[in-house]
Each structure stands twice: as structure tokens, then as C-alpha cells.
Amino acid sequence: MQAQFENFLLQFQSQTLLDWAITLTALIYVFLAAKERPVCWLFGIVSSGLWAWADFYKYNLWVDGLLQVFYVFMGFAGLYAWLFAAQKKGEKLAIQRMPLRQHGYLILLGMALALVLGFLFKKYTPTSFPYADAFITAFSVIATFLTIKKVVESWLYWIVFDALAVLLFWAKDAMLVALVMVVYTGMAVYGWRQWRRAVIA
Numbered sequence: 113m114q115a116q117f118e119n120f121l122l123q124f125q126s127q128t129l130l131d132w133a134i135t136l137t138a139l140i141y142v143f144l145a146a147k148e149r150p151v152c153w154l155f156g157i158v159s160s161g162l163w164a165w166a167d168f169y170k171y172n173l174w175v176d177g178l179l180q181v182f183y184v185f186m187g188f189a190g191l192y193a194w195l196f197a198a199q200k201k202g203e204k205l206a207i208q209r210m211p212l213r214q215h216g217y218l219i220l221l222g223m224a225l226a227l228v229l230g231f232l233f234k235k236y237t238p239t240s241f242p243y244a245d246a247f248i249t250a251f252s253v254i255a256t257f258l259t260i261k262k263v264v265e266s267w268l269y270w271i272v273f274d275a276l277a278v279l280l281f282w283a284k285d286a287m288l289v290a291l292v293m294v295v296y297t298g299m300a301v302y303g304w305r306q307w308r309r310a311v312i313a
Contacts, residue, residue: 127288130170134162135292142296145259146267146303148207148310150194157187175237179249183256190260207262207307215265218254225250244280248273264311267304274300 137159144152160183167177194205229246233239251273258266274297281290 130162130166134159134166137162139295139299142299142303146299146306148194148262148307150191153187153191153194156190157184160184160187175233175239179253182253186256186260190256193260194262205262207264207310209311210258210263210265218258222247222251222254225253240284241280244276248277248280262307264304264307267300267307270300271297271304 137155141152141156141159144155160180164177164180164184167180168174226243226247226249229250230243233242233246239245251269255266255269255273258269274293278290278293278297281287281293
């Protein structure tokens with residue numbers, strides 16, 4: 113336990129301003145998304161853009177870097193949807209529920225995507241846990257689309273897969289990142305309660 117604590121302190125002390133900027137803007141994004149503030153997407157774009165830069169030029173993590181580039185484009189899509197798409201109809205984009213059957217289809221799609229990504233990660237990348245990594249990645253992509261559409265259950269996806277990411281990063285001894293994912297999980301719970309309350313009201 114002491115060794116893990118010392119490892120955590122070393123990781124904490126090794127964080128750069130770039131690492132803190134990525135983390136802070138990501139946390140602001142999640143908090144503002146829970147509040148339905150369209151400006152949240154700007155923080156998401158900045159966080160993902162910085163993360164992509166770090167992946168490509170600092171950590172040499174090209175697979176995750178490409179995922180962050182995808183999140184940048186999704187950030188612009190989310191900003192457009194929350195600000196302009198609904199306004200064309202003269203109303204605010206409302207939080208909505210998705211039928212259980214459609215979630216079933218999405219879960220099947222996510223599983224299939226995870227298998228494909230897991231195979232590619234295992235074959236072409238040095239990822240430690242290719243299928244676990246692919247599983248979290250696939251459903252994070254799905255959760256992003258659901259967030260753009262303001263589907264209340266999107267937060268349930270984030271809760272589950274942020275929590276799984278905690279275990280993944282802990283297994284990789286990236287304890288500081290695991291702690292950040294614990295915070296993300298808690299904020300996803302907050303987002304779920306906020307959006308669910310809005311739907312019930």
C-alpha cells in the first residue's frame with residue numbers, strides 16, 4: 113500500500129501544466145454539460161485538442177490521439193446541436209429519454225465495435241489491455257453521440273464506463289488518472305440526477 117501511495121505521489125508531482133489544463137477543462141466540460149450549458153462543448157473541444165496534442169507529440173499514443181481528434185469534431189457537432197439545430201425550430205433542444213429497445217441495439221453495436229477495435233488494437237498497437245481498452249472506447253463514442261442528442265441515459269453510459277476506466281488505469285498503475293476517472297464518475301452521477309430531474313419535471 114505504501115508503494116502505491118509513493119507511486120501516486122510521483123505521478124502527481126510529474127504532472128505538467130498541460131496535464132492540469134487537460135484535466136481542468138475536461139472537468140469543467142462535464143460540470144457544464146450536466147447544467148445543459150452549450151459552452152460546455154468549447155471546454156470539451158479545448159480539452160480533447162490538448163489531449164490529442166499530448167498523445168501525438170508527448171506520449172506517442174496515436175490510437176488515443178485519434179480518439180481525441182474524434183472528440184474535437186464531436187465537440188463542434190454538440191455545440192451546433194445545442195445552440196443552433198433546435199433554434200431553427202424555434203425551441204431549445206430538450207432532454208429526452210430513449211426507448212429500451214434502442215438501447216439494446218446500441219449495446220449490440222457497441223459490443224461489435226469493441227470486438228473490431230480490440231482486434232485492431234491487439235494487432236497494431238502496444239496497448240496493454242486491447243479488448244478492455246476497446247470496450248471502453250467503443251461505448252464512450254456511443255455515449256458522446258447520446259450526449260449530443262441530450263439523451264438522459266447517456267449519463268448512465270458515462271457512469272459505467274468511467275468506472276470501468278478507473279479499474280483499467282489502476283491496473284496500468286496510472287493511479288492519478290484513475291483518481292481523475294473517479295471524479296468523472298461522480299460528476300456523471302451528478303449529470304444523471306440533473307437531467308433526470310429535468311425530464312421528470
